[in-house]
Amino acid sequence: MAKVFDAAEVAKHNTRESCWVVLYGKVYDARMPLRNMIQFTPPGILEEELKPEQCIGTVDVGTLPKEEAPVEAQEPAQGPPPMENLLNLDEIEEVATKQVTKKAWAYYWSASDDKFSKKFNNEAYRSILLRPRVFRDCERCDFSSTVLGHKLGMPIYVSPAAMARLGHPAGEAGIAEACRSFGAMQIISNNASMTPEQIVKDAAPDQVFGWQLYVQIERKKSAAMLARINKLKAIKFIVLTLDAPVPGKREDDERAGMAGAPAPGAVKEADRSKGTPDVSEASGGVGKTLFAGTDPTLTWRETLPWLAKHTDLPVVLKGLQTHEDAYLASLHAPQVKGIILSNHGGRALDTAPPAVHTLLEIRKYCPEVFDKVEVYVDGGIRRGTDIVKALCLGAKAVGIGRAALWGLGAGGVDGVRRVLQILSDESQACMRLLGVETVDALGPQYINTRMTEQQVFDGPSGLESLRRDFRARL
Numbered sequence: 001m002a003k004v005f006d007a008a009e010v011a012k013h014n015t016r017e018s019c020w021v022v023l024y025g026k027v028y029d030a031r032m033p034l035r036n037m038i039q040f041t042p043p044g045i046l047e048e049e050l051k052p053e054q055c056i057g058t059v060d061v062g063t064l065p066k067e068e069a070p071v072e073a074q075e076p077a078q079g080p081p082p083m084e085n086l087l088n089l090d091e092i093e094e095v096a097t098k099q100v101t102k103k104a105w106a107y108y109w110s111a112s113d114d115k116f117s118k119k120f121n122n123e124a125y126r127s128i129l130l131r132p133r134v135f136r137d138c139e140r141c142d143f144s145s146t147v148l149g150h151k152l153g154m155p156i157y158v159s160p161a162a163m164a165r166l167g168h169p170a171g172e173a174g175i176a177e178a179c180r181s182f183g184a185m186q187i188i189s190n191n192a193s194m195t196p197e198q199i200v201k202d203a204a205p206d207q208v209f210g211w212q213l214y215v216q217i218e219r220k221k222s223a224a225m226l227a228r229i230n231k232l233k234a235i236k237f238i239v240l241t242l243d244a245p246v247p248g249k250r251e252d253d254e255r256a257g258m259a260g261a262p263a264p265g266a267v268k269e270a271d272r273s274k275g276t277p278d279v280s281e282a283s284g285g286v287g288k289t290l291f292a293g294t295d296p297t298l299t300w301r302e303t304l305p306w307l308a309k310h311t312d313l314p315v316v317l318k319g320l321q322t323h324e325d326a327y328l329a330s331l332h333a334p335q336v337k338g339i340i341l342s343n344h345g346g347r348a349l350d351t352a353p354p355a356v357h358t359l360l361e362i363r364k365y366c367p368e369v370f371d372k373v374e375v376y377v378d379g380g381i382r383r384g385t386d387i388v389k390a391l392c393l394g395a396k397a398v399g400i401g402r403a404a405l406w407g408l409g410a411g412g413v414d415g416v417r418r419v420l421q422i423l424s425d426e427s428q429a430c431m432r433l434l435g436v437e438t439v440d441a442l443g444p445q446y447i448n449t450r451m452t453e454q455q456v457f458d459g460p461s462g463l464e465s466l467r468r469d470f471r472a473r474l
Contacts, residue, residue, distance in 0.1 A: 027059050080411050112350045157186060163290075168408045172199045219306070245294070254285040359393040
């Protein structure tokens with residue numbers, strides 16, 4: 001007869017020497033550096049790793065801790081309002097904050113240090129003015145676009161946002177379902193709470209996905225994951241993330257990690273690498289846990305050739321924050337097909353520039369970059385006018401990260417759909433009021449960036465030395 005364990009007894013076994021895991025009511029002696037009672041592991045991962053003989057009994061479900069309360073739990077508890085009643089992204093975030101747990105809120109909302117870059121990402125768009133033209137037929141508006149030769153219903157994509165199931169059980173597959181409704185692109189996070197196979201399982205034939213890569217210190221783990229990604233036809237490109245070689249200091253996330261249950265997501269190393277770092281003593285929040293094992297030594301000279309050995313998919317570099325690095329990326333075309341200008345949503349280096357500043361830098365110092373690689377941006381997008389301004393400056397597509405997670409937390413798949421609908425409607429209204437029919441027709445003539453340009457880098461370009469160094473390596 002199987003032994004029945006009290007949850008408190010199971011919870012004591014949370015070290016490398018004695019680690020127990022609860023899975024579907026059964027208790028396993030895992031003997032691996034996993035935290036006990038992990039809630040957000042992708043289905044199937046632990047089943048693959050644990051052997052039947054490791055099952056030592058069952059857990060008394062009546063002794064399990066109660067689910068953590070939302071940030072602003074209401075009395076009595078109320079569900080979210082109809083999604084169509086929410087008119088902007090601020091309202092969606094407000095509703096989500098009342099629905100998700102404190103841990104989820106802290107992880108999604110947090111940013112590094114004083115959160116200056118997080119706030120400034122959006123404020124920078126406010127300082128750009130629009131220049132509407134009149135006496136133009138504005139009945140028609142075609143919001144479709146292309147990315148890397150793939151047709152999209154809109155030039156909006158979901159950035160690689162980690163741990164979506166923290167906010168809602170639908171997780172990243174729910175985001176994919178919402179994107180399918182609009183023909184939007186989704187970049188799957190390396191730290192997703194579902195497997196890539198699960199996320200793309202119900203994709204439309206023409207649906208476009210990218211996959212984010214954090215290169216691991218143990219390169220064979222990343223190579224194995226790339227081999228797995230290469231088999232998924234829905235994934236069209238690899239996004240090599242460069243803006244967070246080490247985790248930023250996200251105090252809200254760390255505070256939540258100290259306050260209660262162990263940080264979820266530790267098992268994600270098991271998903272992407274079939275081996276785990278020792279996170280049994282981690283107390284720095286979800287973000288730091290997810291970065292365990294990430295390689296901080298990537299370089300132009302070594303990493304891109306290594307990547308070329310393991311995938312033939314187009315490569316997009318994420319996290320460029322200066323015109324110099326954008327220029328260097330363009331020199332590595334055609335292997336590098338695109339770049340994402342991003343400061344990691346303000347979650348890495350605080351006071352790093354917003355993407356729109358880097359867009360302006362590129363236009364000023366090396367506009368030829370736009371002809372060699374596709375340029376995308378993310379960070380701080382709250383309105384359709386923000387999207388249109390980025391497109392006017394040369395961005396091919398604009399990413400949203402937190403907004404998709406808040407939509408998921410507010411109303412599941414319907415919440416993400418509502419986010420995309422709001423941004424689509426606002427963007428198309430903006431285009432009509434500018435007198436522009438198509439995305440390709442947008443350009444710098446429709447915006448005034450004088451206020452913003454005062455804050456953009458104004459030093460030497462440094463490009464000549466970069467050209468010499470690059471030629472010397474050839």
